[in-house]
Amino acid sequence: MEPFTVLTSRAVPLDIANVDTDQLIPARFLKKPRSSGYDNYLLYDLRFDEAGAPRPDFVLNRPEYRGAKIVVTGPNFGCGSSREGAVYALVDAGIRCVIAASFGDIFFNNAPKNGLLPVVLPPDQVAEVRAALDGACAELTVDLQAQEVRGPGFAFRFDIDPFRREGLLKGIDEIDLTLQYRERIEAFRADYLAERPWAGVRG
Amino acid sequence: MPDAAPGPLTLFEKVWRRHLVLERDGQALLYIDRHFAHEGSFHAFEKLRASGRRVIAPGQTFGVADHYVPTRDRARPIPNPEIANMVDMLGRNTAENGIRLFGLDDPGQGIVHVIGPEQGLTQPGLTIVCGDSHTSTHGAFGALAFGIGASEVAHVLATQCLWQKRPKTLRITIDGRLHPGVAAKDVILAVISRIGANGGTGHIVEYAGEAIRGLSMEGRMTICNMSIEAGAKAGMIAPDETTFAYLKGRPFAPAGEAWERAVADWRGLASDEGARFDREVRLHSDEIAPMVTWGTSPEEALPVTALVPDPASESDPARRAQVERSLSYMGLVPGQKLSEVTVDRIFIGSCTNSRIEDLRAAAAILRGRRSAVPGIVSPGSSAVKRMAEAEGLDRVFTAAGLEWRDSGCSMCVGMNGDLVPAGERCASTSNRNFPGRQGPNARTHLMSPAMAAAAAVTGRLTDVRGLTVGEAA
Numbered sequence: 224m225e226p227f228t229v230l231t232s233r234a235v236p237l238d239i240a241n242v243d244t245d246q247l248i249p250a251r252f253l254k255k256p257r258s259s260g261y262d263n264y265l266l267y268d269l270r271f272d273e274a275g276a277p278r279p280d281f282v283l284n285r286p287e288y289r290g291a292k293i294v295v296t297g298p299n300f301g302c303g304s305s306r307e308g309a310v311y312a313l314v315d316a317g318i319r320c321v322i323a324a325s326f327g328d329i330f331f332n333n334a335p336k337n338g339l340l341p342v343v344l345p346p347d348q349v350a351e352v353r354a355a356l357d358g359a360c361a362e363l364t365v366d367l368q369a370q371e372v373r374g375p376g377f378a379f380r381f382d383i384d385p386f387r388r389e390g391l392l393k394g395i396d397e398i399d400l401t402l403q404y405r406e407r408i409e410a411f412r413a414d415y416l417a418e419r420p421w422a423g424v425r426g
Numbered sequence: 427m428p429d430a431a432p433g434p435l436t437l438f439e440k441v442w443r444r445h446l447v448l449e450r451d452g453q454a455l456l457y458i459d460r461h462f463a464h465e466g467s468f469h470a471f472e473k474l475r476a477s478g479r480r481v482i483a484p485g486q487t488f489g490v491a492d493h494y495v496p497t498r499d500r501a502r503p504i505p506n507p508e509i510a511n512m513v514d515m516l517g518r519n520t521a522e523n524g525i526r527l528f529g530l531d532d533p534g535q536g537i538v539h540v541i542g543p544e545q546g547l548t549q550p551g552l553t554i555v556c557g558d559s560h561t562s563t564h565g566a567f568g569a570l571a572f573g574i575g576a577s578e579v580a581h582v583l584a585t586q587c588l589w590q591k592r593p594k595t596l597r598i599t600i601d602g603r604l605h606p607g608v609a610a611k612d613v614i615l616a617v618i619s620r621i622g623a624n625g626g627t628g629h630i631v632e633y634a635g636e637a638i639r640g641l642s643m644e645g646r647m648t649i650c651n652m653s654i655e656a657g658a659k660a661g662m663i664a665p666d667e668t669t670f671a672y673l674k675g676r677p678f679a680p681a682g683e684a685w686e687r688a689v690a691d692w693r694g695l696a697s698d699e700g701a702r703f704d705r706e707v708r709l710h711s712d713e714i715a716p717m718v719t720w721g722t723s724p725e726e727a728l729p730v731t732a733l734v735p736d737p738a739s740e741s742d743p744a745r746r747a748q749v750e751r752s753l754s755y756m757g758l759v760p761g762q763k764l765s766e767v768t769v770d771r772i773f774i775g776s777c778t779n780s781r782i783e784d785l786r787a788a789a790a791i792l793r794g795r796r797s798a799v800p801g802i803v804s805p806g807s808s809a810v811k812r813m814a815e816a817e818g819l820d821r822v823f824t825a826a827g828l829e830w831r832d833s834g835c836s837m838c839v840g841m842n843g844d845l846v847p848a849g850e851r852c853a854s855t856s857n858r859n860f861p862g863r864q865g866p867n868a869r870t871h872l873m874s875p876a877m878a879a880a881a882a883v884t885g886r887l888t889d890v891r892g893l894t895v896g897e898a899a
């Protein structure tokens with residue numbers, strides 16, 4: 224996984240609350256192999272009309288936000304279905320960070336595993352960051368080392384648990400990490416099943 | 427590690443502690459008892475293959491074909507090659523890894539959150555995961571059950587464990603008994619409209635109170651199923667005699683002496699007297715009427731007797747814009763009576779409301795009546811289907827003019843091609859009214875099975891209480 228340290232980029236405002244993962248990637252595209260790239264499916268029904276032509280007024284299609292790697296959006300982003308395709312679509316479209324007041328839990332867990340950093344800020348700070356994106360197209364800096372979002376006239380600190388931060392900064396593979404504890408897991412399992420034999424799967 | 431003297435514990439804490447392998451940097455490594463994999467798990471199997479790893483405990487994972495399976499013409503090959511490939515891939519991935527599959531032709535086939543409990547694989551006190559957000563359903567048995575993404579599915583396959591940050595706890599107590607015509611679905615829609623679509627974010631919800639205790643396992647599953655629609659990681663209900671009676675004798679449930687030992691253990695899982703929750707919410711059954719959603723988030727729900735909300739009365743501009751967006755997508759007018767909104771079709775099915783009790787509730791309304799609109803009924807499992815047919819429910823639905831289908835996710839998500847046509851309005855017993863969920867530009871109103879049946883009869887959103895009275899008169 225690609226490590227995440229400091230990201231400076233344009234940011235795109237997506238002024239919608241409760242952007243669910245069905246909108247992030249409609250179900251009909253989930254059959255596609257990842258190798259085909261998921262960038263075209265991102266927010267498909269908002270980005271494209273029924274005939275498949277881009278809707279020029281939709282914010283992701285506007286030239287001033289092209290190349291943005293940061294999304295600033297409404298609360299409860301990524302709620303709904305657990306589909307990790309929602310994260311793939313964002314990542315394949317070049318997005319590395321989403322800033323919102325809250326996230327769906329499963330999306331919040333899926334994102335860092337693909338090098339996408341979800342940043343939670345209080346609603347008033349999200350509003351301030353959002354206000355900086357009108358017209359002039361400001362750049363934002365998201366600094367994971369310092370746990371800060373910086374822009375014209377503001378620097379907001381954000382929280383992230385040390386486990387996730389470390390994982391993103393170093394691009395750690397969690398499975399490798401867990402397998403280092405293999406013996407402890409085996410011992411745990413043996414004790415657990417000795418105490419509750421019925422919890423094992425009955426044939 | 428468990429403390430020496432833990433004090434009173436919640437149901438969640440008890441299950442969490444018994445699965446805690448170790449802690450590191452604020453995250454816990456949890457041992458996972460059961461894992462269900464549906465067709466969408468192909469990313470995880472691919473990931474595993476690419477890294478040269480193997481499935482560490484194949485006996486604890488169960489494959490289930492549900493999201494993409496056809497709900498008719500099962501004897502024939504699946505016509506759409508991409509859909510067929512999804513079902514085939516699950517077959518290959520499970521076979522190659524020695525995983526038991528409930529495939530298309532299996533008599534136990536059905537929606538993962540219906541068959542887990544039905545097979546007795548879902549039990550109190552277990553940790554259960556699946557790459558599907560409605561895994562919260564299994565919490566109805568007092569299990570800690572939650573949805574995970576593909577990376578976490580791969581992690582479970584490779585390690586039988588998961589890293590988790592300890593969630594907070596929220597107890598939702600429903601006092602009083604439910605009124606006639608009010609179902610579990612109405613309770614959970616009322617809860618979500620009260621606390622919001624992110625009201626449970628970061629929390630495990632425990633449902634308690636007289637109304638919950640009085641529900642069957644089917645009703646409890648409906649409630650826990652939609653915990654995720656309030657943003658909660660999981661929902662849980664303390665196991666009791668209702669739970670044990672449901673599980674006893676099921677294929678994978680403990681038997682003989684193991685059953686006695688298991689039940690003795692399960693009895694100790696309920697939250698202790700004096701256990702502390704991070705938050706508490708209380709509702710009274712008197713406040714809960716038959717509900718319908720009017721917008722594009724499950725929080726946008728109201729009693730069917732209410733009016734479509736007016737954005738002008740919202741003081742918060744972001745909230746006002748949200749209501750406007752929802753009404754525009756749904757094609758509704760502020761101030762319109764919800765009971766005057768006409769529907770184009772109905773869907774009875776999904777992991778929320780497709781169990782035998784749900785089908786009985788819908789059939790009770792439809793018996794001897796015609797549906798004014800087309801619609802499909804998809805039982806939650808092949809076993810539910812057989813049971814319903816033995817009771818003659820299939821004939822009630824077909825006599826009403828509805829289609830009686832096979833079991834799968836079907837029109838809940840439309841992955842198998844069962845879609846609501848663009849612009850049409852569907853009265854649905856599923857769990858998500860998101861834009862495009864049932865098909866591009868489809869408009870979804872969520873409600874209970876009896877309410878969907880009532881909508882079928884009149885062709886509009888209808889208070890089932892009036893209809894029942896009308897029938898008796």
Ligand code: SF4
Pocket residue numbers: 492493537538539558560776777778834835836838839856857
């Ligand atoms: S029925 Fe719907 S919500 Fe349930 S598992 Fe299937 S797609 Fe998901």
